[in-house]
Amino acid sequence: xxxxxxxxxxxxxxxxxxxxxxxxxxxxxxxxxxxxxxxxxxxxxxxxxxxxxxxxxxxxxxxxxxxxxxxxxxxxxxxxxxxxxxxxxxxxxxxxxxxxxxxxxxxxxxxxxxxxxxxxxxxxxxxxxxxxxxxxxxxxx
Amino acid sequence: xxxxxxxxxxxxxxxxxxxxxxxxxxxxxxxxxxxxxxxxxxxxxxxxxxxxxxxxxxxxxxxxxxxxxxxxxxxxxxxxxxxxxxxxxxxxxxxxxxxxxxxxxxxxxxxx
Ligand SMILES: Nc1ncnc2c1ncn2[C@@H]1O[C@H](COP(=O)(O)OP(=O)(O)OP(=O)(O)O)[C@@H](O)[C@H]1O
Ligand SMILES: [Mg+2]
Numbered sequence: 316x317x318x319x320x321x322x323x324x325x326x327x328x329x330x331x332x333x334x335x336x337x338x339x340x341x342x343x344x345x346x347x348x349x350x351x352x353x354x355x356x357x358x359x360x361x362x363x364x365x366x367x368x369x370x371x372x373x374x375x376x377x378x379x380x381x382x383x384x385x386x387x388x389x390x391x392x393x394x395x396x397x398x399x400x401x402x403x404x405x406x407x408x409x410x411x412x413x414x415x416x417x418x419x420x421x422x423x424x425x426x427x428x429x430x431x432x433x434x435x436x437x438x439x440x441x442x443x444x445x446x447x448x449x450x451x452x453x454x455x456x
Numbered sequence: 457x458x459x460x461x462x463x464x465x466x467x468x469x470x471x472x473x474x475x476x477x478x479x480x481x482x483x484x485x486x487x488x489x490x491x492x493x494x495x496x497x498x499x500x501x502x503x504x505x506x507x508x509x510x511x512x513x514x515x516x517x518x519x520x521x522x523x524x525x526x527x528x529x530x531x532x533x534x535x536x537x538x539x540x541x542x543x544x545x546x547x548x549x550x551x552x553x554x555x556x557x558x559x560x561x562x563x564x565x566x567x568x
Contacts, residue, residue, distance in 0.1 A: 338518065360519070
């Protein structure tokens with residue numbers, strides 16, 4: 316039997332001031348469990364980018380994080396507008412972020428590439444008009 | 457050298473001390489677009505930016521930089537200052553532009 320810790324967060328699609336709470340909480344939990352700083356950093360950054368994307372580009376959603384002795388699995392599921400061309404969205408610099416979001420420091424089009432860089436496995440499933448689910452795994456060992 | 461040592465030497469305003477009196481600074485990162493900062497800023501860096509909002513604090517926490525220097529006279533509002541205190545993030549401020557600030561920090565780090 317695998318020893319698994321599951322954490323679940325609802326991300327509010329309206330509230331920018333709270334975006335980052337899930338990633339901060341996961342970061343604290345992993346630190347407490349003695350996971351290496353490098354892994355903690357990768358998980359926290361990947362999760363924060365995904366969380367912000369759910370606020371900016373979708374209408375919020377649900378984050379589920381599973382921690383096993385071997386890996387951290389993250390699932391970010393939203394019912395937002397979906398991504399039409401995933402390959403394009405994955406390119407560095409591609410962004411559809413509106414101006415008011417750019418003035419907050421987002422919209423470099425580096426979020427998804429960062430998530431890929433920080434995770435050992437990443438998969439995006441998206442249907443236009445239905446929503447997007449991003450799953451990422453970071454290996455601990 | 458700690459962020460507070462930096463502030464004292466360069467006359468930067470200490471908006472929030474946080475862990476700034478105990479952490480050792482190593483390296484500088486300048487940038488305002490948060491995803492780019494997140495992919496390049498290293499733990500213990502001095503992060504210099506004009507971006508002063510709630511996401512600045514989140515990125516500072518996630519990247520584990522030693523302190524944030526808000527350049528060009530930027531500052532955090534009261535509720536964000538409270539949040540910085542709670543998260544123990546060291547926030548310094550200056551009226552100087554980012555480049556001049558980075559240069560001054562760099563010279564100081566080189567000497568130490
Ligand atoms: N959850 C999502 N729902 C719908 N569209 C998304 C979602 N996540 C990303 N996208 C689309 O993919 C594009 C690229 O995302 P990415 O995170 O790389 O950049 P960004 O969010 O625009 O800017 P940055 O992350 O650098 O602040 C977005 O501009 C958006 O069009
Ligand atoms: Mg993004």
